[in-house]
Structure formats: structure tokens, C-alpha cells
Amino acid sequence: MDQTRSAFCEPLSAALKHALGHLAPARELSVAATASLESLRAKLCFSLPEAGTDGARVVDELVSGVEGGIINSAGPRFFGWVIGGSLPAALAADWLTSAWDQNAGLYACSPAAAIVEEAAGQWLKGLLHLPATASFALVTGAQMAHVTCLAAARHALLAKQGIDVERDGLSGSPAIRILTSTEKHGTIVRAVRLLGLGEKNLISLQADADGRLPAEILTNALQENSTAPSVVVLQAGDLNIGAFDDFQTLIPIAKKHGAWVHIDGAFGLWAAASARYRHLLAGAGQADSWTTDGHKWLNVPYDCGYAFVADREAHRASLSHRAAYLTHDADARDQMDWTPEYSRRGRGFATYAALRQLGKAGVEALIDRTCGHAHALVTRMGSLQGAEMLWEPQINQGLIRFHDPRNGATDADHDAFTDRIMAAILASGEAFFTGTTWRGRRAMRVSVCNWQTSTEDVERVIKCVARTLEAAK
């Protein structure tokens, strides 16, 4: 074997062996971490030795060092936050992405990475029922997708006022207000901060009982200061109950007032890929920009989010970059013109592979199947003695609360009991749920995003929760 080959062979073979050791028995491993903070620190944090270590040994020692600290979030019984696993082809393509180690900022720097992104961008727009002419960017996640979309919004809204924000900055421009609902995700707030729009200009309007922004409230807010440049941020799937704003009603109202409409569909935009759930996104194609993730419901490895912008020129103007030492090809798409990053990972490969592995029918089946499992989990857990269904999943998100069985138990007791049951489920290693405080009450969130979750997993989790409740009596 030649020297280069042997230098890579052992570490990569070790990685393959360890990866299969993690992935193949995923159903048998504890879903939760089993190592403590102290033990992880004790194993992993030491002063960097003077001498280097053989590559394969580094891999072996890394694996033993992290043992117990790797959460089985890529496995089938992980229902915390909103987290997907990795489809096999996507994971393999992600490994190759590292092996190829392309700088996917420019076509000239990796023609294949640029073209794969072009293909993936078109496929994504098709699946998500977005305008075929929209521009797009593959970024690290929904957070940076919001930044990308809102940078385009900032450009377009201020250009209408005769201001070149990229050149002049924000100091001489009128404040842009961002109207959104109380159910917005925190990444919207951070995007607003990063873009210098100012958190005080973000106005959270009260959502209704279904988590949707009422038309009248939006209309009144838009009329209140009708000359202010405005962004309206709507939601396709909020993180607690998966609520969808009424796009068909709200977008025309926002447009009438000259606002830029952005949709946070970090996971919910994927409902568009399913005939059964697509109606939830009726009218969403009329927005100006959209955010979704690849690393959640599509089951692409982290980091992978997507930004889409209807006004290509606003998108390009807000981010594009030219420098004498860069090589631009007139015909090709340089990713750098659309993304906030400069040097970047060729993250299109994993998305391309995920979409190829699933096909259109497979994406639709993934959405339908996970929604079905979420519904079964929540309704059946909710009917267990001592449990209450707070929100029946409309898509793949629902809420459960547990009731302290003692006589005269108060709401605060039920809150504490809910946390206790969640902790006990976690300690069992059988399933992973995370909590939330929803409308003033503690609740267990149920989010199903993983391609591997099966009917047997659902049965197993319901049994585990039933046992946990029984033991807590």
C-alpha cells in the first residue's frame, strides 16, 4: 500500500467501525447521555501532549473518551426539541464531503460542489412548492437562513427609500420594524440583532388560541405607523404545537402595506411535500422569503439550512462579493454571492444525497409517517391514566402534561410532576423528550422527525411512559 493510502486507511477504517458500532445497535443504546459532566471533563480535558499521536489511535481514544456523552439523537426514539437523524446516503455523502474537502464558496474552487447545490436548490424549491425563480442559499441552519433572508429584506425595503444600506449602513435610515407573533422562534430575534435592526423594533403580536396571528391584530399594527418600512415574519410550524399562520389571509394584508413577508418554516415548510398536509401552507408561496432546515425533518446531518428569496436581486445585492483575487465564472453560480459565509463546507452533497435516496415519494412518506407517529404517541400517551393531552398534533408536534396523583394537587404540583416524569423517562434511556412551559403550564414536547422511528418504537415508548407513571403513583 502506498504511504498516503496507509496514512488514511487506519483512521478511516477505525471511524467506519466505530460509526457502525454506534449506528447499527441504535435501538439498543440509551437514548440519553449516561456520563456525567465531571467524568467527561476528566476523560477529555487534559493538557495537549507535546508529542503527536497515531491517527487510528486518536480515533479510538476519541471514541472511548466521548463514551456516555453521545446522545442518541440520531436514533429512532429521540423526540426532544426538533431534531432529525441522518439518512444513510446523506451521512455517507457527508463523509465524502470531508474527504473531498472542497471549499464550496466559488464555482472555480469546486465546480462539482457548485453544480450539486444548483441541482439541490431546484429540487428543494420543487418539493417545497416555492417559486421556481426564487434564489436560494445553503447555510448552516435556520438561524443563518433567517439572517440571509432578512439581509435581503433590509436591502429591498431601504432601497425603496433611496438608501443603499450596504454602502451607507443603517445610521441614516428609518428604523425597520419587524412584526411577528408571540410564537416566533428565538432565532428571529438573533437575526434582527445581528443585522443591526434592533430588538426594540421587533414587535410580537399576540397569537390566538391556535397559535396563529390574527388578521385584525396584524392589520392594526401595520396601520399604526403606516410609513415605516416593515417586515412581517410569519410562522410555518411553531416549536410547541406546530402552528401555521393563515398565509392566504395575512400575506395579502402585509403586501398591501408594502411589507416584506418572511416565513420561518424551519421544519413546517416540509408539510408542502405532502399532499395530506400541503393545505397548511396555502398561500405561503406569495411570501418574499422562506427559511427551512435540512438537518431537522429531511434527516441530513448537521449543519444544513436553506434560505429562499423571491427577489433574487435583493438577495444577491445584500451578500455578493467581488475581489480581485477571486475567480468568477460568468455562467456559473458562485455560492459566495448568496451566503453569508466565505470559505464554506460543500454542504450541498449531503442534501443532494438525501433527496436522491428518498425521491419525491420518499420525502412525502417521511413527512406522513412521522406525523402519524407523533399523532399516535401523543393521543395514546394522553389517554394513559395521569396524563393529559394538551395539544393534539396537527403535524409532527404535540404536548403532554402529567398530573400529580395526590389529592388536592395544585397546578404547581402538576408542573413539578411533569418534570419528574420527564426526568424518569430520560433516566430509563428508552426515550428522549424535552419540556416547555406552554401557556403558563409545564408540558412535555413530542417532536417526531427521525426517518427510523417505527410503529414498534412508538409501542415501546408508550409502554415505557405507562410504566413510569405507574411507578410514580
Ligand SMILES: *Cc1c(COP(=O)(O)O)cnc(C)c1O
Ligand atoms: C429549530 C428552529 C429554528 C432554528 O433552526 P436552526 O437550524 O437550529 O438554526 C428556527 N425556527 C424554528 C421554528 C425552529 O424549529
